[in-house]
């Protein structure tokens with residue numbers, strides 16, 4: 001084999017290269033799709049067809065057992081899909097303002113509640129308002145007055161009234177800018193600040209700010225700044241006891257049940273007195 | 280000639296001037312994660328900083344470097360003026376504008392998504408558009424490399440394209456193909472959401488598209504270093520390249536095998552079945568091949584040089600090598616770091632062992648060892664080699680350059696070895712802050728502090744690098760400056776098989792492999808798994 005003979009060698013070499021690459025691919029597929037999956041699982045060996053299915057990522061386990069399953073317990077019937085988000089954000093502010101006349105008695109003029117156990121709604125995110133209303137309707141969040149009210153409204157009206165309250169000035173919007181905020185790490189000596197900005201991994205508590213702001217923003221997490229202190233405290237207690245259980249993926253039930261009584265009180269106070277830039 | 284030198288210099292200066300602040304940010308990040316006090320001390324700033332650091336180190340710095348080095352090679356290896364120089368400046372301008380566009384929102388805290396984007400995390404549109412522009416600018420370079428490659432072949436029918444040009448063209452082609460993964464992720468998954476047209480992202484599909492880029496991008500960084508291994512180092516050592524053919528095969532193997540393997544970054548992801556993960560794991564072992572070929576060829580070339588210089592005995596040739604030449608020293612140290620780096624890589628790409636190190640600091644340590652250790656150290660050596668040729672002014676001090684390379688070598692080792700170990704102890708990656716009062720975390724404290732010390736050495740080394748470059752730029756112009764010379768091989772080929780002198784068939788094989796390896800893993804999202812997840816925008820304004 002003399003390489004110098006260039007062009008004449010082109011064809012055999014091209015053929016050899018293609019053959020070697022193809023052989024590698026065929027062997028890889030044979031191992032990955034036929035041989036390994038057949039013997040890997042405890043219930044192995046599978047049939048060839050099941051092995052290929054398994055390798056493609058289809059679940060073939062447990063298909064044989066057609067046992068009755070209890071109905072799943074759902075925290076909420078809202079999922080943040082494209083269509084839900086569209087539904088929740090197409091509300092009309094004007095009709096919302098009209099619907100909101102039913103709310104002022106409790107939630108205050110212009111959505112700013114004066115009763116400490118009732119939340120302010122002004123400035124809350126549309127998605128938050130929409131989801132909470134739907135949860136009150138479906139009973140995944142329990143509240144005497146709110147369930148009745150939510151059941152009397154349609155989902156279009158949820159969207160309308162959400163658009164209205166979201167547009168009012170009130171709870172400061174968490175814009176989520178991640179601008180520098182010195183001393184928000186574990187080195188902060190103030191335990192409440194530490195919980196809000198750094199959390200406490202030893203107890204599995206994520207930083208409140210990573211979802212509620214300032215700085216972080218998670219879909220569906222209500223703004224807490226300037227909310228009524230007593231309301232915040234009650235909600236945290238409800239999450240801790242499990243009497244409020246409508247948080248999807250249960251971040252709040254997990255976190256709140258790890259907090260102590262005094263931490264809950266201190267956190268509620270810190271957020272209630274917070275300005276737009278955080279406590 | 281003169282104008283193309285300015286072109287190369289502009290690219291290289293831009294590359295290094297972006298590199299400098301990115302190193303500073305990296306050092307601050309190490310402080311943040313350590314038990315030592317750090318200024319500012321804020322996790323949000325940490326993620327903004329990591330995003331800037333990663334975006335510069337992964338996209339901006341190596342892209343500008345490869346472009347500048349590529350133009351220098353096209354002119355000096357082909358011995359003809361650069362065709363289409365005007366377009367090169369257009370590409371440069373686009374990439375530069377893109378860099379600014381991407382970094383401003385990051386600095387404003389509106390795009391802390393890290394350089395790998397991590398959808399459904401969502402940052403400002405400007406960030407993604409900026410990075411896309413950096414890549415679009417580099418496509419001008421890719422086109423120019425191909426144009427000049429072709430033009431030379433037309434003028435020199437039947438002659439082998441000089442190895443350096445052959446390799447940089449392979450690098451350009453590789454980048455051209457592989458960048459399409461990240462670009463399509465940005466265009467079809469992320470931007471429609473940042474523009475408000477959609478609210479959800481198919482996170483599985485987006486991650487899979489990104490994985491098309493994520494492995495091969497490393498070879499885009501690496502190939503310029505390998506070009507120095509093959510063509511500059513043997514010359515600087517006063518010897519010859521052991522085999523030109525081996526070089527061509529190496530670069531071809533990189534081109535063909537480094538894309539259809541990216542699924543090894545998704546071994547722990549649930550959206551793919553085990554079958555294709557295994558297939559791509561096997562293909563990944565094929566990319567280890569060109570590196571093994573290289574280690575062999577380059578060691579052989581070093582031995583040739585050592586023996587030419589009178590080295591005797593089994594190891595005597597090592598002592599006989601001119602280690603005071605920055606190029607020889609840089610490549611030697613790079614080879615040393617490539618050893619543990621490559622070994623770590625073998626662990627990462629092994630389907631089963633990957634589970635052990637997934638999402639731990641081991642991975643970050645690994646890519647800092649490979650990129651910082653094996654690649655960037657050669658970028659420095661290349662800069663020392665090119666600067667005198669581009670500026671016409673001699674290097675102020677080879678001794679300082681050597682000290683700089685040694686500092687870098689030790690700095691990277693001291694940084695990354697404890698970092699690997701901390702990863703094995705379970706230290707997670709992408710964490711801004713650690714609670715060292717936790718006894719489990721406290722066990723890593725000593726290792727992390729060691730890493731910080733390594734980081735200090737790295738910073739000193741980079742400052743020294745700039746000192747040498749800047750001083751040299753003001754040195755008096757030398758009366759005569761020899762042009763860049765590329766190493767001859769032991770048996771310089773008069774002709775080479777057409778297969779080893781062009782990329783036609785290789786492009787076809789590459790595309791066929793990508794289709795086989797990625798066709799189903801990407802295609803499945805369109806008819807099977809819908810994994811739409813709500814975008815998690817970092818600033819509420821984005822999806823409002």
Ligand SMILES: [Cu+2]
Nearest residue numbers: 493494543544
């Ligand atoms: Cu990889």
